[in-house]
Amino acid sequence: MTDKKPDIRSRWYGRRRGKKLRPTRQALIDTLLPQLRLTPDPDGAFLDLKAAFPGPVTVVWLEVGFGAGEHLAEQARRNPDIGFIGCEPFINGIAALLSRVDEDGLSNVRLYDEDARLLLPALPDAAIDKAFVLFSDPWPKKKHHRRRFISRPILDELARVMADGAELLLASDHMGYVSGILEILAAHGDFSWTARSKKDWTMPPPDWVQTRYEQKALEQDIKPVYLRFTRRPRSS
Ligand SMILES: C[S@@+](CC[C@H](N)C(=O)[O-])C[C@H]1O[C@@H](n2cnc3c(N)ncnc32)[C@H](O)[C@@H]1O
Structure with missing residues (x-):
């Protein structure tokens, strides 16, 4: 465990690109993604999230590593005010999400097609009301x-950008990673685990959308294991 800032020297570690994109998907990358x-501002100013969306949004939710975007698109469809x-960073996954955004006319989705560790420092304090990290590698x-x-460094950043009481939702099918997550979160003073009984981590939450890796x-x-934490209120 360390108190260092996120180590982004090696950026992220997964695949950036899979098989060649179909022309329609490549067109979405070329026209819709921009x-x-x-x-993020190169000088380090925080992003203006209110101005990032075309209409007013009540709150902002974040998903890191959305894969092919089935969860993100469905949540965005169900919650048009959010x-x-x-x-x-995986271009084929981004193209799959863009295709859903386009087909469903979702105007409440914004994307960062790089390592999430580079975006977190650009988010204002307490700007995120819910964060999902589902089946991360x-x-x-x-x-x-x-x-x-x-x-630990990522949780420090998440604690900064998450609002008091905001939910951090993690899921994994790898029990070694689950143990590691629980250990790090138990030692982190800014989050509390909401589970009260076994079904709280063995069953998905009621508004759950199944992801590809979960399937x-x-x-x-x-x-899989479903872990829900809340960001503890900052002391006044
Ligand atoms: C195992 S897949 C899970 C995808 C999806 N959440 C699901 O459940 O089907 C993990 C995803 O996280 C993405 N990823 C890995 N490191 C990342 C990072 N630092 N920032 C953003 N995404 C990342 C990978 O590209 C990959 O698509």
């Missing part, structure tokens, strides 16, 4: 644990 992309920020080998997204785990008879 309209929805959030660009602004959604999705972070994902578990990096099972011990020598790769430092690549795991959920780490893959269930097909292999692996039961």
